[in-house]
Amino acid sequence: MDRRGVRVAKHSNLMHPAVLRLVKMVTDQCNLKGIESCICGHAAYGPKIVEKLIGYGIKTISTNPDQVLKMRKFVCRTEKDIVLRNFRHSI
Numbered sequence: 001m002d003r004r005g006v007r008v009a010k011h012s013n014l015m016h017p018a019v020l021r022l023v024k025m026v027t028d029q030c031n032l033k034g035i036e037s038c039i040c041g042h043a044a045y046g047p048k049i050v051e052k053l054i055g056y057g058i059k060t061i062s063t064n065p066d067q068v069l070k071m072r073k074f075v076c077r078t079e080k081d082i083v084l085r086n087f088r089h090s091i
Helices: 017-032 041-045 047-056 065-090
Strands: 038-040 060-062
Touching: 017 047, 038 041, 041 047, 041 060, 041 065, 047 065
Parallel strands: 038 060
Antiparallel strands: none
16 A cells, blocks of 8 residues: 555554554564564654564664664664563563
């Protein structure tokens, strides 16, 4: 779907449960087969979706140069939170 298309842009929702389920299915299969998955473009701007995708196992994020520092800090914080959560569940 072209999120910039005048007729369909209003239907574009990267956080829709069906979209997230499909992305998770793909990343799960990639992770099982040792294939690295990445996200780029519009989805790499939103902290909510980036956090979900990191949790799904996305290894690489591509974003615009003006967003790199902000996203690096966000990804670092998100990965630390995931590690802490997993550690707490293991004890």
